[in-house]
Amino acid sequence: MNIEVDGESLVIELKEDLTASVVRDNLDRAKDSIEDNGQFSSVVLDISNVKSIDSIGVTFVVGLFKTSTDNDKSFQVVGASDDIANLFSIMKLDEVFTVQ
Amino acid sequence: MLQNEEFISEFVEEALTHIETVENNLLHLEGEELDLDLVNDIFRAVHSIKGTAGFFALDNIVNLAHTMENLFGEVRAERLELTTNMIDSLLEANDMLLYMVEHVEDSQNMDISKYIERLNVFLSGKDAPKEERAHGQDTLRESLKHGHRLYMVKIYLNRDLAKQGITPIAFFNNIASIGNIIESKSDISHVEGLHNVFDDDIELAFVFTTVLEKKLVAQALDIPLSNIEELDKDISKGQIDKLLEEDGREETRQGKEKKGPLQKANTKGVKAHPTTPSSKLPTTPSSKLVEDSIRVHINLLNDLMNLASELVLGRNQLLRTMEGHTKAIPGIESILQNIDHITTELQEKIMQTRMQPIGNVFNKFPRIIRDISKNLGKEIELTMDGVDVELDKSIIEALGDPLTHLVRNAVDHGIEKPEVREQLGKPKTGRVSLKAYHEGGHVTIDVSDDGAGIDIDIIKEKALEKGIVSQMELDEMGDREALSLLFAPGFSTAKTVTDVSGRGVGMDVVKTNIEKLGGSIEIFTIKGGGTTFRLTLPLTLAIISSLIVEVAGQHFALPQINLQEMVRIKPGDDTRSIEYINESEVLRLRGNLLPLIYLADILGLPRKATDEGGNMDSIMRVLVLKLGSKRFGLVVDSIYDDEEILVKPLPKFLKECRCYSGVTIMGDGSIAMILDPQGIMEMADLKFIGDDGVTDGEIDIPSMSDSIAYDMLLFKASGPEVLSVHLSQVARVEEIQKSKIETIGDREYMSYRGRPLMIIRPEDHLPIQRRGESGEKLYLIIPKYGESRVGILVERIYDTIHGVTDINDKDIKVPGLHGSILVEDRVVLVVSIDELIDMACPKLYEGGGIYGG
Numbered sequence: 001m002n003i004e005v006d007g008e009s010l011v012i013e014l015k016e017d018l019t020a021s022v023v024r025d026n027l028d029r030a031k032d033s034i035e036d037n038g039q040f041s042s043v044v045l046d047i048s049n050v051k052s053i054d055s056i057g058v059t060f061v062v063g064l065f066k067t068s069t070d071n072d073k074s075f076q077v078v079g080a081s082d083d084i085a086n087l088f089s090i091m092k093l094d095e096v097f098t099v100q
Numbered sequence: 101m102l103q104n105e106e107f108i109s110e111f112v113e114e115a116l117t118h119i120e121t122v123e124n125n126l127l128h129l130e131g132e133e134l135d136l137d138l139v140n141d142i143f144r145a146v147h148s149i150k151g152t153a154g155f156f157a158l159d160n161i162v163n164l165a166h167t168m169e170n171l172f173g174e175v176r177a178e179r180l181e182l183t184t185n186m187i188d189s190l191l192e193a194n195d196m197l198l199y200m201v202e203h204v205e206d207s208q209n210m211d212i213s214k215y216i217e218r219l220n221v222f223l224s225g226k227d228a229p230k231e232e233r234a235h236g237q238d239t240l241r242e243s244l245k246h247g248h249r250l251y252m253v254k255i256y257l258n259r260d261l262a263k264q265g266i267t268p269i270a271f272f273n274n275i276a277s278i279g280n281i282i283e284s285k286s287d288i289s290h291v292e293g294l295h296n297v298f299d300d301d302i303e304l305a306f307v308f309t310t311v312l313e314k315k316l317v318a319q320a321l322d323i324p325l326s327n328i329e330e331l332d333k334d335i336s337k338g339q340i341d342k343l344l345e346e347d348g349r350e351e352t353r354q355g356k357e358k359k360g361p362l363q364k365a366n367t368k369g370v371k372a373h374p375t376t377p378s379s380k381l382p383t384t385p386s387s388k389l390v391e392d393s394i395r396v397h398i399n400l401l402n403d404l405m406n407l408a409s410e411l412v413l414g415r416n417q418l419l420r421t422m423e424g425h426t427k428a429i430p431g432i433e434s435i436l437q438n439i440d441h442i443t444t445e446l447q448e449k450i451m452q453t454r455m456q457p458i459g460n461v462f463n464k465f466p467r468i469i470r471d472i473s474k475n476l477g478k479e480i481e482l483t484m485d486g487v488d489v490e491l492d493k494s495i496i497e498a499l500g501d502p503l504t505h506l507v508r509n510a511v512d513h514g515i516e517k518p519e520v521r522e523q524l525g526k527p528k529t530g531r532v533s534l535k536a537y538h539e540g541g542h543v544t545i546d547v548s549d550d551g552a553g554i555d556i557d558i559i560k561e562k563a564l565e566k567g568i569v570s571q572m573e574l575d576e577m578g579d580r581e582a583l584s585l586l587f588a589p590g591f592s593t594a595k596t597v598t599d600v601s602g603r604g605v606g607m608d609v610v611k612t613n614i615e616k617l618g619g620s621i622e623i624f625t626i627k628g629g630g631t632t633f634r635l636t637l638p639l640t641l642a643i644i645s646s647l648i649v650e651v652a653g654q655h656f657a658l659p660q661i662n663l664q665e666m667v668r669i670k671p672g673d674d675t676r677s678i679e680y681i682n683e684s685e686v687l688r689l690r691g692n693l694l695p696l697i698y699l700a701d702i703l704g705l706p707r708k709a710t711d712e713g714g715n716m717d718s719i720m721r722v723l724v725l726k727l728g729s730k731r732f733g734l735v736v737d738s739i740y741d742d743e744e745i746l747v748k749p750l751p752k753f754l755k756e757c758r759c760y761s762g763v764t765i766m767g768d769g770s771i772a773m774i775l776d777p778q779g780i781m782e783m784a785d786l787k788f789i790g791d792d793g794v795t796d797g798e799i800d801i802p803s804m805s806d807s808i809a810y811d812m813l814l815f816k817a818s819g820p821e822v823l824s825v826h827l828s829q830v831a832r833v834e835e836i837q838k839s840k841i842e843t844i845g846d847r848e849y850m851s852y853r854g855r856p857l858m859i860i861r862p863e864d865h866l867p868i869q870r871r872g873e874s875g876e877k878l879y880l881i882i883p884k885y886g887e888s889r890v891g892i893l894v895e896r897i898y899d900t901i902h903g904v905t906d907i908n909d910k911d912i913k914v915p916g917l918h919g920s921i922l923v924e925d926r927v928v929l930v931v932s933i934d935e936l937i938d939m940a941c942p943k944l945y946e947g948g949g950i951y952g953g
Binding site: 053056062086087 | 257258261262267268269272273281284285286288291292293294295297298300301302304306
């Protein structure tokens with residue numbers, strides 16, 4: 001997982017599938033980066049490389065969204081595959097945050 | 101792998117049933133609109149096979165079943181259309197599945213790749229979806245129209261899905277494969293940021309439609325049954341939203357608002373199954389699958405059957421032994437009665453356990469018809485009636501081959517090619533029908549086609565050519581007898597040997613097999629109009645009801661199934677007299693001549709009833725037996741009681757005795773041979789010309805019935821209309837001479853059994869044509885309820901038909917008529933005897949008499 005500030009955005013880029021083990025390894029880093037109160041107004045989750053996502057992965061995405069809004073940052077997901085976009089759509093998560 | 105044979109054989113048994121379901125449903129689906137219930141059944145069947153085969157690591161079966169299941173999944177989701185091509189491939193795959201299941205030990209070594217490849221071609225072609233998966237009310241209505249059920253599912257991503265190792269995407273893909281999601285909500289209020297991602301959970305609530313039953317939904321989605329709730333189909337979209345809202349009370353949108361921990365705590369309590377009744381919708385009770393049957397090994401049933409039979413025997417012996425002693429032992433009478441009663445009931449119940457629906461045999465015919473008709477380039481529609489009619493398992497099993505043969509024959513030889521049919525002005529599509537119905541103590545099965553019929557002249561020609569009969573024999577033959585030449589060994593009328601018939605298994609085998617079962621077979625045919633093969637079968641084989649008769653001091657058991665009536669002839673009785681035709685004795689019974697066979701002669705025992713000169717020296721007892729359409733009288737010395745007897749097979753050394761079908765032990769412990777009327781008739785070498793007199797064979801009628809049926813007598817009055825009456829209302833039919841009719845006033849009478857009998861002419865009272873009688877010979881139908889004082893005068897008796905169920909009482913409403921029936925596309929009026937008599941002589945029923953005018 002690659003986390004870096006790109007201009008106004010904190011970009012969290014997944015290099016692998018979004019599964020429980022990946023979440024476990026990167027959870028604290030992601031949380032700290034958002035709560036760090038850095039000079040960015042939005043959090044962007046780039047999942048272009050993610051082919052599959054498990055339950056914890058979904059919870060993680062929602063957690064990212066909640067943490068972002070709690071810290072007054074906007075949140076969006078980019079690079080979602082059809083499957084994942086479809087999943088977020090069925091779950092109506094795309095009504096809560098932007099999914100691209 | 102196959103260490104546990106018992107389980108494997110159970111699997112095989114089960115799988116065979118499932119494979120049959122798949123085949124039948126596929127055939128039903130062909131050319132029809134998609135019936136999702138059928139697809140549902142197929143899915144269930146294939147899924148079960150796959151599941152169980154998986155336990156035994158029968159990978160080939162699993163893989164093929166799995167591929168089939170995938171394809172059915174696509175069809176069910178209506179993303180793929182079920183084409184004839186696809187059905188072909190699925191049927192082939194199903195056949196392979198059958199083959200593997202039947203040879204389960206070798207199944208792993210079989211090559212199934214070509215079947216799977218073929219199915220995969222269809223699967224890969226799914227990129228042209230029939231319709232976009234849509235959400236909302238339209239999908240809901242559309243789905244429900246197709247027989248979908250409506251379910252609400254509530255699950256937690258981590259607690260329910262992750263535990264099962266299911267990813268959310270896979271889960272929704274699964275749902276998409278079995279149905280359509282109508283509406284969904286997810287509750288993310290439990291996720292409190294990133295502090296506790298592994299303990300937080302997201303609740304999903306969604307409503308979707310599928311054809312599957314609740315249990316199967318749980319199975320297909322791999323989630324507990326308790327998470328699924330079936331909803332009422334009449335639910336509106338608004339109600340669904342409300343339901344989902346209510347459940348995930350804090351649904352997604354609230355995520356945008358800040359929430360205090362207190363509020364969140366409240367939502368923790370939201371259960372997957374809320375019990376608020378207000379907007380709860382009742383579930384359909386039909387979604388419950390109740391196990392109401394168990395599997396029992398057939399051997400156990402056979403043992404029970406044997407024991408019950410022995411018990412019947414024991415009971416009979418007990419009753420016989422106690423006869424005459426009952427007074428000596430107080431109270432024994434009622435005990436015996438009780439034992440008698442319970443034994444009968446027990447035996448009946450055990451027999452029932454062996455009963456199976458005839459549908460088990462019929463079910464394979466749609467496939468056979470489909471394959472043969474394709475093969476032969478014919479168009480054939482198959483109808484099956486009375487599939488619920490039950491027969492003993494052993495009969496059902498033995499019936500398969502003969503019936504298959506008859507059906508094949510009907511398709512191959514009976515139904516003409518479409519172009520020929522069109523030329524003949526028949527519908528292009530031929531019809532083959534299978535009908536089973538109860539009649540008396542036996543079951544009748546009609547195999548009918550509307551094809552070319554049988555050309556009796558060709559039959560005769562062939563039989564002569566093959567040396568089966570001589571020209572002289574042919575000349576003497578009636579049509580019915582000539583038809584029965586079809587059953588002669590080595591007879592085949594097929595012009596060319598086709599792939600379908602002409603395999604050397606002839607009709608003689610069919611006949612032998614049916615007769616082995618204690619049944620009989622008859623042919624009815626109309627040239628150019630079709631043919632019906634009628635099989636009459638006993639319900640069961642082991643215990644039969646029989647009449648004990650005596651000849652020359654020996655007892656014999658005669659199966660009741662063939663017995664029509666018993667006639668006692670006193671010397672000097674004019675109404676039942678013995679006459680001679682060509683030195684053969686015949687009994688004139690109610691105007692019909694009945695050939696007589698002396699059982700004593702057949703068995704080589706001395707006759708008692710008449711002396712050498714044929715003079716009657718005492719009372720003569722004649723049993724009127726009916727075999728198919730043939731009737732004859734069997735003369736015996738004495739007639740005893742009827743008795744339920746246990747049929748034991750003939751010992752080997754008696755196998756050649758054609759007049760016996762088995763042997764039994766009677767109540768008194770003595771042994772009695774069971775008579776075989778068919779064999780007796782053959783040994784007596786009876787010749788039947790035309791028929792027994794009542795029928796002149798002009799109209800041969802396949803019946804149109806299923807389970808409950810009337811028997812009708814067909815006749816005509818002076819006009820051309822064919823009329824009928826319920827046979828149950830007819831006491832007798834008498835042949836009379838026209839000259840015997842006398843006219844007194846405006847009424848006609850004749851002397852009948854020493855009394856005047858008033859004659860009713862149907863054409864005087866019914867809306868039918870009137871013409872002059874053609875001949876001197878007329879018939880009188882004597883109704884049962886006319887006290888032998890009235891007779892209905894008719895010109896001709898055609899036939900009796902059995903098993904009429906659909907009397908049309910709507911189109912024809914006239915006093916004196918019940919309505920009409922259709923016989924071979926002819927309208928036959930059903931005459932109400934009561935109303936007719938009432939119209940002709942209203943006073944008869946009022947006790948006023950009919951003689952006064």
